Amino acid sequence: MLLLVTNQQSILTKFAGIxxxxxxxxxxxxxxxxxxxxxxxxxxxxxxxxxSAKSISFGFLPKITTIFxxxxxxxxxxxxxxxIILFPCIKAIHEQKFxxxxxxxxxxxxxxxxxxxxxxxxxxxxxxHIAARFGISEIINEIIIADNSSVYLINTEGHNIFHLAxxxxxxxxxxxxxxxxxxxxxxxxxxxxxxNMLHLAGRLVPSSKVPGAAxxxxxxxxxxxxxxxxxxxxxxxxxxxYNSTPREEFTNSHKELVKEGEKWMDTAQxxxxxxxLIITVVFAxxxxxxxxxxxxxxxxxxxxxxxLVFVISDALALCSSTSSLLMFLGIxxxxxxxxxxxxxxxxxxxxxxxxxxxxxxxxxVAFGAxxxxxxxxxxxxxxxxxI
Numbered sequence: 355m356l357l358l359v360t361n362q363q364s365i366l367t368k369f370a371g372i373x374x375x376x377x378x379x380x381x382x383x384x385x386x387x388x389x390x391x392x393x394x395x396x397x398x399x400x401x402x403x404x405x406s407a408k409s410i411s412f413g414f415l416p417k418i419t420t421i422f423x424x425x426x427x428x429x430x431x432x433x434x435x436x437x438i439i440l441f442p443c444i445k446a447i448h449e450q451k452f453x454x455x456x457x458x459x460x461x462x463x464x465x466x467x468x469x470x471x472x473x474x475x476x477x478x479x480x481x482x483h484i485a486a487r488f489g490i491s492e493i494i495n496e497i498i499i500a501d502n503s504s505v506y507l508i509n510t511e512g513h514n515i516f517h518l519a520x521x522x523x524x525x526x527x528x529x530x531x532x533x534x535x536x537x538x539x540x541x542x543x544x545x546x547x548x549x550n551m552l553h554l555a556g557r558l559v560p561s562s563k564v565p566g567a568a569x570x571x572x573x574x575x576x577x578x579x580x581x582x583x584x585x586x587x588x589x590x591x592x593x594x595x596y597n598s599t600p601r602e603e604f605t606n607s608h609k610e611l612v613k614e615g616e617k618w619m620d621t622a623q624x625x626x627x628x629x630x631l632i633i634t635v636v637f638a639x640x641x642x643x644x645x646x647x648x649x650x651x652x653x654x655x656x657x658x659x660x661x662l663v664f665v666i667s668d669a670l671a672l673c674s675s676t677s678s679l680l681m682f683l684g685i686x687x688x689x690x691x692x693x694x695x696x697x698x699x700x701x702x703x704x705x706x707x708x709x710x711x712x713x714x715x716x717x718x719v720a721f722g723a724x725x726x727x728x729x730x731x732x733x734x735x736x737x738x739x740x741i
Contacts, residue, residue, distance in 0.1 A: 681706030
């Protein structure tokens, strides 16, 4: 007996690393012990086979999903390759985007491999501020993630990266302040002349990105409002070494731009003359319909589709030109204050120009419909006579 136990222990030790599947046949054991239990062994075996078949069938779903995903990816690549062949400009955009991604990966790899100390941080100061000046937010983002203290680096004038972003109107860099909660405290920092971020937003920055003095003034006001919303109330009224608040700084530096914007808005006067002529033409055309009227005052070509096109286009031209006239009159009667350039003047100008172009297009459609109505009948008679 002792020898048998020893042999069993040696066997278990030898195969200890092999997983053993424990199977229990409780129903069969109960049947052998109690035949009157009424358990159907064959039905139990059939149910187990059906369950195993169902589990095997569900095993194909990951394979189907993998195959379907591969087909979708192949179709996606085929679609873009076809577009690149048909439209070469897409290929240039793709290559530029790919180069951009590779550059970001290189910067990320460099930032991850650098051991950040005081000497390394000082060496990155110049590149960090150049990236902020030109709006390269990806480089700044990677450097901030690698070392948080780099955002507090300042140049000789006391400007950090967000001061430079506001000073050079780089919204991509400025928006990084919303991505890091600890950066919210940097909005109140000042430079060597006690200028905070709102003082820098109040300076005039000439830009070639925005056409026209009025739209440039609008952009300057938008920047000032965006920075003002971040600062606490006490910082909005703080004074620099020249004893001026941010609002005073903005007003003094944008006086000439306001005058140029007022002159640029004088184009509304020329547009008003053009709109008035269009209103006169389309209003007169509404009462002198093509083809004339009968004795009862009903147009002779009332049943024609072309006459319906003429009526609709003439009505649209009259309504749109009237709306355009009201917008341009609102511009001419404006006070041309700083606040007017933020919303009211640009909106009126855009709406006025859009409705002016729409009225011109509608007037041309009405003219074409009139020509078709007047000349369609004589041409039909000529064609019949020739036949």
